[in-house]
Amino acid sequence: MSCTETIQDYALRSIGFGERLLPRSDFTLCEQFVLIGSGLIWNVYFGAFALIFGFFLATAVALGKASPNAALRKPAEWFIFVFRGSPLFIQFFLAYFFFIQLKALSSFFDPFTSAWLGALVVLFLNTSAYAGEIFYGALRSVPKGDLEAADAYGLSGWTKFRRVTWPTMLRLAWPSYTNEAIFLFHATTLVFFAGFPAFQQRGDALYYAQYFADKTFNPFIPYPIVAFYFILLTLSVIAVFGTINRRLNRHLVAVDRPKLRVRPNLLR
Amino acid sequence: MFSYCTDPSTLSGLTWLSCYLTTGKHIAFYASFGTVMLLLAITAPAALTFGFLGAMAARSHIAPLRWIGKIYTAMVRGIPDIAFFLFVPIALDQGLEYLRHRWKCPDWGEAVRQGNDFVVCAEAKLPLSTAPQWVHEGYGFTLAVLAFAFVFGAFAANVLYGAMQAVPKAQIETAAAYGMTQRQSFWRILVPQMWVYALPGLSNLWQILVKATPLLFLLGIEDIVYWARELGGSKTARFSDYPHGDWRMWYFLGLLVFYLLLTWLSEKGFSRLMTRLSHGQATMAGEAQRKAAA
Numbered sequence: 040m041s042c043t044e045t046i047q048d049y050a051l052r053s054i055g056f057g058e059r060l061l062p063r064s065d066f067t068l069c070e071q072f073v074l075i076g077s078g079l080i081w082n083v084y085f086g087a088f089a090l091i092f093g094f095f096l097a098t099a100v101a102l103g104k105a106s107p108n109a110a111l112r113k114p115a116e117w118f119i120f121v122f123r124g125s126p127l128f129i130q131f132f133l134a135y136f137f138f139i140q141l142k143a144l145s146s147f148f149d150p151f152t153s154a155w156l157g158a159l160v161v162l163f164l165n166t167s168a169y170a171g172e173i174f175y176g177a178l179r180s181v182p183k184g185d186l187e188a189a190d191a192y193g194l195s196g197w198t199k200f201r202r203v204t205w206p207t208m209l210r211l212a213w214p215s216y217t218n219e220a221i222f223l224f225h226a227t228t229l230v231f232f233a234g235f236p237a238f239q240q241r242g243d244a245l246y247y248a249q250y251f252a253d254k255t256f257n258p259f260i261p262y263p264i265v266a267f268y269f270i271l272l273t274l275s276v277i278a279v280f281g282t283i284n285r286r287l288n289r290h291l292v293a294v295d296r297p298k299l300r301v302r303p304n305l306l307r
Numbered sequence: 308m309f310s311y312c313t314d315p316s317t318l319s320g321l322t323w324l325s326c327y328l329t330t331g332k333h334i335a336f337y338a339s340f341g342t343v344m345l346l347l348a349i350t351a352p353a354a355l356t357f358g359f360l361g362a363m364a365a366r367s368h369i370a371p372l373r374w375i376g377k378i379y380t381a382m383v384r385g386i387p388d389i390a391f392f393l394f395v396p397i398a399l400d401q402g403l404e405y406l407r408h409r410w411k412c413p414d415w416g417e418a419v420r421q422g423n424d425f426v427v428c429a430e431a432k433l434p435l436s437t438a439p440q441w442v443h444e445g446y447g448f449t450l451a452v453l454a455f456a457f458v459f460g461a462f463a464a465n466v467l468y469g470a471m472q473a474v475p476k477a478q479i480e481t482a483a484a485y486g487m488t489q490r491q492s493f494w495r496i497l498v499p500q501m502w503v504y505a506l507p508g509l510s511n512l513w514q515i516l517v518k519a520t521p522l523l524f525l526l527g528i529e530d531i532v533y534w535a536r537e538l539g540g541s542k543t544a545r546f547s548d549y550p551h552g553d554w555r556m557w558y559f560l561g562l563l564v565f566y567l568l569l570t571w572l573s574e575k576g577f578s579r580l581m582t583r584l585s586h587g588q589a590t591m592a593g594e595a596q597r598k599a600a601a
Contacts, residue, residue, distance in 0.1 A: 064423065124570040125563045126518040132532070133563055136539075136556035225387035232389070232525055249393060256425045258401070262394040270385040 042069040053077040053241045061240055061250065068260070071251050075264050078244035082272070084155075085243075086224040089162035093170055096163070098205070100171030105178050115171070122168030127161075127226055131233035134161045154235035162230075166223050170216060177212035178204070210287040214299050217280040221273050244268055315548045327549045336534035340565070342448075343520045343531060350455040350516065355509075357460020362467035380468060383461040392522055395454035396447075400433065407431040444529075451526040459516055466508035471497060473504040503584060510577040517569055521562070535559055 048058035050073055062070050103115030122130070138157050141148040151157045181204055189203040209216075228245040231237045237246055248261035255261075281299050288296040311318070312326035327333070364376030383391075405419060408431035415428050429435075434442045474497055482492035524532035539555030586596060 066423075120571075121563075121567065125566040126521050128521040128524075128532070129559060129562050129566060132536075133556065133559040136553070136559060139553065140556055221384070225389075228387045228389045245387070245390060245393070248390070252393070252397065255423045257420070257423075258394050258397045262390055265390050266382075266386040269387055269390070273385040 358463025
């Protein structure tokens with residue numbers, strides 16, 4: 040079988056198109072590359088959607104934690120404490136078994152026991168907590184002068200938040216938020232190892248890599264392929280976030296612009 | 308465990324629970340919390356050692372050594388840690404078996420890799436197939452510790468490298484002016500001073516390490532996750548004296564609380580340590596302490 044045929048058969052295998060049966064023997068390098076790359080679709084899906092939805096909840100959580108009102112502050116603090124203080128792996132398991140119990144009550148919860156929704160919910164809540172803490176830190180370090188200037192211009196309430204506080208918060212938080220995004224994408228590899236079943240063997244990149252490593256008993260090919268794909272993914276995340284970073288800081292002189300520095304200080 | 312536990316089907320309420328929670332399997336579950344603590348106790352110093360070596364290599368004047376150090380510290384940023392946890396134990400196992408194979412069976416004619424199999428002679432197997440069960444378990448645990456130490460060593464190398472860079476250059480220059488060799492100024496000036504800069508990063512790393520311990524389950528160790536799944540699954544009266552439904556959610560809720568407590572306690576501990584280390588230091592925290600006392 041030529042490599043083009045393999046691509047036709049397996050490039051979209053992880054989302055249910057193409058050849059049903061996985062290769063069983065005589066694995067070629069092409070098959071490993073294509074299937075693991077196919078699995079990467081899931082990693083991108085989980086990471087991208089959790090980030091997009093999580094961004095809004097994170098802003099809300101940060102505002103809640105900074106609120107003088109205890110009824111808003113306490114829930115936000117507990118939310119951050121629970122999701123940052125416990126391992127993501129345990130959160131996945133707990134959520135999966137919780138959804139199974141709910142499923143018995145109502146068929147509305149059926150999709151929650153499959154990975155595409157259930158794991159996404161967990162990742163969404165998890166990244167909201169981590170990003171919420173980052174945004175909260177940035178919110179506290181918004182320069183006093185900026186807020187006074189906003190007051191002087193007669194801005195208040197929503198307009199002040201939208202035009203001054205929020206953009207400055209994002210600008211300050213962005214380098215750390217980039218790290219959070221990178222490690223969120225790394226964390227998506229846990230999904231299919233933590234309870235959530237890979238329906239019809241549709242798994243993520245690491246799932247297929249482990250499949251090959253188990254079948255061939257040779258870890259030296261599939262895992263480096265995963266590493267290769269994830270380095271590419273990490274570089275693309277840095278590129279996208281770097282573009283946004285430049286846009287957020289476009290009013291600053293070049294030397295004052297904070298550089299994106301990838302520091303592995305966030306992991307679950 | 309208790310004398311009244313001989314026939315659990317007659318019990319109810321708290322007495323049933325007291326019997327249920329003290330079955331042999333539950334005792335093994337409680338013991339597996341010890342496994343997690345043991346892993347933490349061994350991995351933390353091992354990772355620090357790996358990290359120290361990595362940071363030293365990354366600062367080396369010998370180019371190939373420096374490249375190795377840089378690659379080692381950089382790779383954790385691009386590649387998910389779980390990939391390493393799956394890769395390192397199996398790669399190490401095969402590497403060791405291959406070396407032993409070469410050494411013990413030099414006349415072996417066939418290739419080690421035959422298609423999808425990895426074949427070494429019986430004497431080279433690790434651990435030997437005749438070895439008792441505890442050797443097998445201990446070997447698996449050792450490989451797990453090495454995988455953890457490898458990944459967290461890379462994280463620690465990042466932290467320590469940053470801390471070494473943070474020590475004021477004037478300190479090193481003064482050491483050179485006093486006629487110290489590079490080796491002397493490294494061990495006598497740089498290393499004693501870097502810990503203050505490294506502590507925030509290392510405390511962060513400890514929290515990460517604590518939260519990574521459930522991944523032991525992926526490495527096939529009978530840890531708390533394994534037992535929570537095992538004990539929580541629904542049991543019928545045919546196979547167990549204590550039949551119950553699917554309780555896995557409650558077991559994992561217990562694990563969640565355990566981890567929350569562990570991270571919360573570590574946070575308290577580290578903030579105490581930081582207060583103590585800042586005492587009398589020419590840093591912001593030390594100055595604040597001095598002002599508060601005066």
